[in-house]
Amino acid sequence: MVDNGCSCGGTDCGSSDCGGSCPSGDGRPQTFLEKTHKLNSIKRVIGVVSGKGGVGKSLVTSTLSVMMRRKGYEVGVLDADITGPSIPRIFGINKKAQGSELGIYPQMSPNGIKVMSVNLMLGQDDAPVIWRGPIIAGVVKQFWTDVIWGEVDYLFLDMPPGTGDVPLTVFQSIPLDGIVIVTYPQDLVSMIVKKAYNMAKEMNIPILGIVENMSYLKCPDCGKEINVFGQSKINEVAEGLQLKVLGKMPIDPCVAELCDKGEIEKVNHEHLGNAVSYIENRLPVGKENEIMKIAIATEGNNISSHFGKCEVFTVVEIENKTIKSKDAVSTEGNQHGLLPGFLTSLGIETVIAGGMGDGARQKLEDTNIQIISGISGNIDEVIQLYLEGNLKSKSSGCSGHEHSHEHNHGKCGCSCGNP
CATH class of the missing domain: 3.30.420.130 (Dinitrogenase iron-molybdenum cofactor biosynthesis domain)
Structure with missing residues (x-):
């Protein structure tokens, strides 16, 4: 069941303001899409989502953005995980966001990735965000409407887990070109993926594919791949939902160390190389003649x-x-x-x-x-x-x-x- 903002919840409400499919409306689907700041030119918007927390959405989001930036694209990361923001820490950004009468300015990573997160607006990074759902959703919306992103080829949204207020607000308010679903290799994988899959389908959001994080651990001595969480079932789940597996990321202590140091941009691997190429081809931004x-x-x-x-x-x-x-x-x-x-x-x-x-x-x-x-x-x-x-x-x-x-x-x- 999706709360589409209509007082009838998608049924006959008798309201002349209803834009849903109920008999009293005009038959056209109601849109809640918000316009981004007038100074922005954002070509593609991609959400990174999951049906539960702890699967590594922030790592996947930051890795995709780093790899896109290395290809010469203008990249931004909108940290929509308001109560658990980690993007600034991963990129080593300590300065707070600045603003003017025009709007809010994102901070920049060492290699030129634009970042906006609630942690860039709080007095202390470890200050808890004790806000109710509507306020949190409103802040995410502001990151789209009030932040001066400027020219951006790919804007990645690091989404909070689940299917609650914030994901719903993002899906309704921000014109997503597609989402990437992140999961990990356990028996719960089917349920995790299907929650995100079903929400996206109900909201008519294109699904680009699935990334499996913590897929395996490679032995540093012999190179053998160890299935720490059991045998991966991602291929079977993806086939059943007719989705593309975009990549499998291993457990890598070195990557974790770089994230802790705020040096994610120093990562050099190709685990998501196919994902980046697929996004480029599926959602081109007109760089063909460069x-x-x-x-x-x-x-x-x-x-x-x-x-x-x-x-x-x-x-x-x-x-x-x-x-x-x-x-x-x-x-x-x-x-x-x-x-x-x-x-x-x-x-x-x-x-x-x-x-x-x-x-x-x-x-x-x-x-x-x-x-x-x-x-x-x-x-x-x-x-x-x-x-x-x-x-x-x-x-x-x-x-x-x-x-x-x-x-x-x-x-x-x-x-x-x-x-």
Whole structure:
């Protein structure tokens, strides 16, 4: 049963104000959609939801936003979980939101993701929000109507769990282009997914797919995947509801550590790579004609296995998935620690390489350059895989073999880049 705001609850009320489907109304569905701030241009709005709490919606929301930002999109995160806000902490944002007579300004993450949360308006981060449902729902609505987001390609909403006041307000007030359902591998998964699924269907909200968090734990020694919460049932549930599985995220202590430090933007994995590509294709924002540059560490006609020692990069300019130019560019002695700055000066957005150490990786991430590492083979074949969207990192952290013996980084292969 959905409270659609009509006094009859969807039945015959006899009110001339009823916009529902009851006989006394005009037969048109009543809309409660709110307009965003006049200074905003928000192209796509995506809600991240779940039928229960504790499944990792904030982690999925922040990961999707980080990966979208690395692709060059303007990204925002609206923290709609008013009583349990965690987004500012994950992004390491400590400054409070500012305002003027025009509206409220979101805070910015180190890599340019716009963030708005109730914790950016409270005197203390640990102050409890002891508000009733209508007030909480009103605050979320204000984050849409009064916050000056400006130009945003993708605005992600970190939703509170369940199907109560706030999710209902969001579904009715904010024009969602789709939702991503987050769950985890337990017997409850079917019920959890179906609650969110059924609510979205009743509210006519498109469902983009499902992400399974805490899907497995990878042994750091042997690489074996351990099903901590039992065998995953997400594929069967998704098939039964005719939904797409967008990704499976493992339990990763390194990612948890980065979230605690407020350094989620340093995460480098591809667990949600397919989800981001699917959202891009399903909900495009008109970036097709933009030009981007990629740099490939080159040794002859192949990928160089030594990023830090690379003397030549193949710089490829791409427009609308077509190669516009391809040039061999000498590093002119700018090797090791100088490479990230050199590549930034060339306007490089993505680097493709073989082995890469923590220092180089960190500096590239600090300049918002996307990294695709652990790659080998012929340059032209790799470029074609990249154009097709099929080129993914085969290593993370300090897994590049050149650095395991030159810089004594140890055997860390996790997403945090710690030794």
